[in-house]
Amino acid sequence: FNSLLIKLAEEIRHHLAFKFLPCVDTSPLIDKEVCRLAGLGNYGKNSLLINDDKGSFIYLGYLLTDIETEADIPIEKDICGTCSICVKSCPNRAISERGGIDPKRCVSYLTQTKNYIPTDYREKMGRQIYGCDICQVVCPLNKDVLNKEAKEDYSDLLVDLKELLIMSNKAFMNKYGHRAGSWRGRNIWKRNALISIGNLNLASMFQDVKAELQNSSDMIKIYAAWSLLKINKPRARDILYENLKYENVDVKKEYLKLLEAEI
Structure with a gap:
């Protein structure tokens, strides 16, 4: 523009x-x-x-x-x-x-x-x-x-949630760099994907989300934990309690807050 x-x-x-x-x-x-x-x-x-x-x-x-x-007249x-x-x-x-x-x-x-x-x-x-x-x-x-009869192919706007979770920064920019929202970066999109997976209750992606508990980003771990609890509360609770011993103070505090809210 x-x-x-x-x-x-x-x-x-x-x-x-x-x-x-x-x-x-x-x-x-x-x-x-x-x-x-x-x-x-x-x-x-x-x-x-x-x-x-x-x-x-x-x-x-x-x-x-x-x-x-000449000045325009504002619409009041x-x-x-x-x-x-x-x-x-x-x-x-x-x-x-x-x-x-x-x-x-x-x-x-x-x-x-x-x-x-x-x-x-x-x-x-x-x-x-x-x-x-x-x-x-x-x-x-x-x-x-609104052009509800548009013939354009909007499939390019769809996001593959599973793929997004494992994408490198380079792969993310190659695929989504042309979009207006790409300026926020892969991790913000990834966080939103974890929230989306939890809200959609995608049981098939439980293991994919669980893998994010090993992510180096505390932010990603926290939203992955929330997503797991949304998908399968009993399984997620056992996993998070087990992981408490490995986490830093901030992540542990967030896990406990989520676990207490879900009990």
């Missing part, structure tokens, strides 16, 4: 000399607010910018320039009204009825954060490996822009 903005700027430069800075995601400005002030839409209750024609399934980007232009109308479908559909109740979002509860945020994820939040993450679009998919303002 950044390259498209540069291409646009170069086209304009054929007619007008000016300086520019393309802004996508990493700008010091707040992208949504810049676009709102430019009259491209207004915030929905889910805090996303919603455009009258394209809904919320849009990429936000802009050019900062030294060209003097309440675009949601009494609708609260996204509020009711959010799996972790992250969206407020009055509008706005608690980012710490948002499933999309949870799939990206490096911080500790509370056990009750893990269950709300379902089978999401990266991101969440539930509040967009259910939004009536997106009804006419």
